[in-house]
Amino acid sequence: MNRSIFERLFNIQENGSTFRREILAGIVSYFTIVYITVVNSLILSEAGIPFNGAIVATIVTSAASCILMGFFANVPIILVPGMGLNALFAYTMVQGMGLSWQSALSAVFVSGAIFAFIAFTRFSKVISDSIPNSLKEGISVGLGLFLMFLGLEKGGLITKSASSLLALGSFSDPKVIATALTFIIAISLFIKNVPGSFLITIIAGSIIAYCLGIISFSGVSFKGMDVSSYGDVFMSLSFAEAGRFDFWVAVFIMTMVLVFENIGLVHGHVNSIKRPGQYQKAFQATGISVLISGLAGSSPTVATVETAAGIASGGRTGLTSVITGILFIVSILFIPVIKVIPDSAIAPILIIIGILMMENIKNLNFGDFSESVPAILIIAMIPFTFSIADGMAIGFIMYPILKIVIGKAKEVSPVLYIIGVLFLAYFIISTIS
Known part of the structure; x- marks a missing residue:
């Protein structure tokens, strides 16, 4: 590789990194998030999308989105189909509302168009500026706790319990020993x-x-996989059901989740690399990637929390994202090998990243409950509800309520009042639908 070309494209030295560090960060980001190729595909198949086609759709969406983020915004943010949003796609929109998966892809595309409109207009800055720092910090800490929770669960260190919600995993389980x-x-x-x-x-x-017998390399093939079924998935979105009320309810819910979840995620990531000036372009790239998702045949992308793995490995520029995107393309040849990587090898990384993200809790003003309580609710509810959107919604609803109660209603911007009402509508519509 000609390093000087990449230096000019990504300003690597100027952003305090090195070519080697960016490559390594891209590789780490890839291995931390590669599980999404299988997990997302399994969930999409529950909506009726052919499994092999869903795998290719996930890979195409992730690769194109990461490369877009790298070149357009020059930040190490990884974009892949979001967990939770894929469940919304398969179980709520298709199985619950009765939309076909082709119509659900159209809803993703429309949500992406609305998202992109917000990202490329002044609405993006207006919305971002209206969110107080306490809520932004709460989102960052909540995401960290959520990531730590995912790591503990994925590694078997915490598990369901018959007598309580959670319990310590059994150390007679080889998976738990391997994770530890x-x-x-x-x-x-x-x-x-x-x-x-x-x-x-x-x-x-x-x-x-x-060594503990958790995984086996027997039967692993390097022959790749059959991708012919992707022809039935690519560009298969349909607007035949656009006249249904449920279609637009699905668009509303998905747009709400996408916009506000990504505001929190993108803010957290660009601030962690001390490049807040790149927020706007990164947010715009995220909006475009949702459009790509609908066309490619996948549930929508988000600026995944696992991005923090690449950042913690030293990634500071878009080259990290580009390398991850290229590895996604190559991975279509090695899906059987990727499936072998155990959860116990990934879980410790998620736990460490979660711990690092949680340090932002020191920035909260605990002397003012009207500021700290909504943030703490976000921190608690994101992992406890297992939903970034729901956790954020509760904090955004409580913030204006508490300000009104203590007579400081004027401290809340009109936009934040609107956001609070929209989140309340989100809960109501979700319940009805």
């Missing part, structure tokens, strides 16, 4: 600032899992 051992390796490497610590963790975690 891999976490010790991961945190040791991270504390010592070992280059490529997360990538080493994934490799070491996979070896540990193999």
Whole structure:
């Protein structure tokens, strides 16, 4: 590779990084999020999309979106189909509302068009400026706690309990042992600032899992997979059901979730690399990627929380995202191999990233309950409801209510009042539908 070309394209040195660090961060980002190719496809198949076609749609959407983010916004944000939004697509829009999956893809496309309109007009800045810092910090911390929760659950360290909501996983389970051992390796490497610590963790975690009999490499093939069914998925969106009320309810709910979830995620990521000036372009790229999702045949993308893995590995520019996108393209040849990477190798990375994101809680003003309580509700409800959108909604509704109660209604911008009402409508419409 000609490093000078990439230096000019991404201003690597100017942004405090190196070519090697960006490549490594892109690889780490990929291995941290690659599980989405299988998980998202399984959920999309529940909506009726052919499984192999859903895998290709997920890969195409993720690759195109990451590369777009890298070149357009020059930030290391990873865009892939969002967990929760894929469930909304399959279980609410298709199975619950009775839309065909082709119509649901059209709803994704329309939501993307509305999202892009907001992102490319002054509405984006107006909305962003209207959100107080306490809520933004609450979102960042809530996402960190959510990521930590996902890691603990994925690694088996916490599990469902018959007598309570959660319980400690059993150390008689090889998966739990593998996760614990891999976490010790991961945190040791991270504390010592070992280059490529997360990538080493994934490799070491996979070896540990193999030694404990959790995974097997027998039957792994490098022949790739049949992609012919993707012809039935690509550009298959249909507006035949656009006259139905449920179609527009689905568009409303999805747009609400997309806009406000990504506001929180994008803000958190650009602030973590100390490049808040790139927020607007990153937000715009996210809007365009949702349009791509509908055309490519997938549920919509989000600026995933796993982006923090690449950032923690030193990624500071769009080259990180581009490398991740390229690896998604290549991965179509290695799906059987990717499936072998165990959860116990990924979970420790998610836990560490979650811990890092939670440090922002120190920025909350606990002397003013009207500021701290809505933020704390967001922090608690994002992981406890297992929904970023629901957690944010509760905080955004409570903030203006508390300000009114203490006689500080004028501190709340008109836009934030509208956002609060829209989130309340989101809950009402979701309940009715």
